[in-house]
Amino acid sequence: MPIPIHDAEALLDDASLSRTEATGESFPALEHFRIQNVPPAAYYIPDFITKEEEEYLLRRIGESPQPKWKKVGTGRRLQYWGGTMSKKGILLPEPLPDFLNEYPDIVERIESFLRVASSVKGKEKMELGINQVLINEYQPGQGISPHEDGPAFHPLVATLSLGSHTVLDLHHYLNPTSPSPPMISSSPSLTEGEMGKSIAAIPLGHLLLMPRSLLVLSSTLYTSHLHAISSRHKDIIVPRSLSTPTTNPNGAQSSGIDEEGAVTIANAELLGDAEVIDALREGKWIGERGIRTSLTFRRAEKVLKGGALGVLGNALKRP
Numbered sequence: 001m002p003i004p005i006h007d008a009e010a011l012l013d014d015a016s017l018s019r020t021e022a023t024g025e026s027f028p029a030l031e032h033f034r035i036q037n038v039p040p041a042a043y044y045i046p047d048f049i050t051k052e053e054e055e056y057l058l059r060r061i062g063e064s065p066q067p068k069w070k071k072v073g074t075g076r077r078l079q080y081w082g083g084t085m086s087k088k089g090i091l092l093p094e095p096l097p098d099f100l101n102e103y104p105d106i107v108e109r110i111e112s113f114l115r116v117a118s119s120v121k122g123k124e125k126m127e128l129g130i131n132q133v134l135i136n137e138y139q140p141g142q143g144i145s146p147h148e149d150g151p152a153f154h155p156l157v158a159t160l161s162l163g164s165h166t167v168l169d170l171h172h173y174l175n176p177t178s179p180s181p182p183m184i185s186s187s188p189s190l191t192e193g194e195m196g197k198s199i200a201a202i203p204l205g206h207l208l209l210m211p212r213s214l215l216v217l218s219s220t221l222y223t224s225h226l227h228a229i230s231s232r233h234k235d236i237i238v239p240r241s242l243s244t245p246t247t248n249p250n251g252a253q254s255s256g257i258d259e260e261g262a263v264t265i266a267n268a269e270l271l272g273d274a275e276v277i278d279a280l281r282e283g284k285w286i287g288e289r290g291i292r293t294s295l296t297f298r299r300a301e302k303v304l305k306g307g308a309l310g311v312l313g314n315a316l317k318r319p
C-alpha cells in the first residue's frame with residue numbers, strides 16, 4: 001500500500017498508525033513498507049521527503065567544496081559526512097552538516113520513523129543511531145558492482161534517492177556444494193573476509209528506487225547478501241507475469257533479465273507512483289536515468305573517542 005510519508009495521517013485511520021507518546025508523531029507501521037519476495041529484510045518508503053526538500057538537499061550537496069568530492073573507479077563521485085573510516089574500521093568522527101541534521105533534518109526524520117514505525121508490541125524497536133552519511137552521485141551509465149557494506153557498520157542502513165530513479169540489484173553468494181550456475185567471481189570491492197566467495201550472476205531481485213524514496217536494508221539482506229547497480233542509461237521494467245522467471249541454485253525464483261534487459265521488480269506494490277504503475281499495467285515502464293544522488297545513512301559501530309583529532313589531542317596533552 002503506497003503511503004506518502006508526509007500524508008500518513010490523512011491516508012490511514014488511527015488504528016494503523018504507530019504514534020510516539022512524547023511528540024504525538026505518527027507513522028504507518030513499518031510492515032506496510034516491507035518488500036515481499038526478497039530475503040529479510042527490506043523496506044521501501046515512497047515520498048519520504050518532499051520535492052522542495054529534494055531540491056534543497058541537491059543544491060546544498062552541489063555547493064560542497066570541491067575537495068569534499070572523491071572520485072572512484074567507475075567515475076562516480078562520493079562525499080563522506082560525519083567522518084571517514086580508518087583502515088581498521090573505526091570512524092574518525094566529524095559533526096554532520098546542517099543540511100542533514102538541522103533543516104530538513106533527515107537524520108532525525110529517519111531515526112524517528114524507524115523508532116516509531118517499528119514500535120509494535122512484541123517487536124524489537126529499531127534504533128539506527130546515524131553517525132555517518134555516504135553520498136554517491138551517479139551519472140547515467142554509471143553503477144556500482146556487487147558488494148557488501150561490511151561489518152564495520154550496524155546492519156541497518158537507510159538510503160535516500162534524489163534526482164533520478166535507479167534499479168538496485170540484490171545478489172547472493174553461491175553455495176560451494178551446489179551445481180555450478182552462472183557466477184561472477186569475487187569482486188575486488190568486497191570486504192576482506194568475503195574475498196574468494198563466488199557471487200551468483202543472476203540477481204536474486206531488483207528494486208526500483210524512485211526519487212525521494214527511502215530504502216531500508218537490514219538483517220540477512222545486509223549481513224549475507226550483496227547489492228549492486230548495473231551501469232545502464234535506461235531501465236526497462238515489466239510486470240512479473242510478463243517476465244521469464246529463472247531459478248537460482250537455492251531453488252528460489254529470481255527475476256530474469258530478458259534480451260532487451262527488462263527486469264521485474266520486487267517493490268512494485270509499494271511504488272506509489274501513478275505514472276510507473278499505469279505504464280506497468282500497459283506492459284512496461286522505460287525510465288531514462290538522470291543524475292542520481294543517493295544518501296546512505298548508517299552507524300559505524302566503532303568510533304574514535306575524542307573526535308578525529310582525538311589522537312592528536314591526547315598526544316598534545318601528554319607532558
Ligand SMILES: O=C(O)CCC(=O)C(=O)O
Binds near residue numbers: 136144159227
Ligand atoms: O547508491 C546506492 O543506492 C547504493 C550505494 C552503495 O551501495 C554504497 O555506496 O555502498
Ligand SMILES: [Fe+2]
Binds near residue numbers: 147148149227
Ligand atoms: Fe553499498
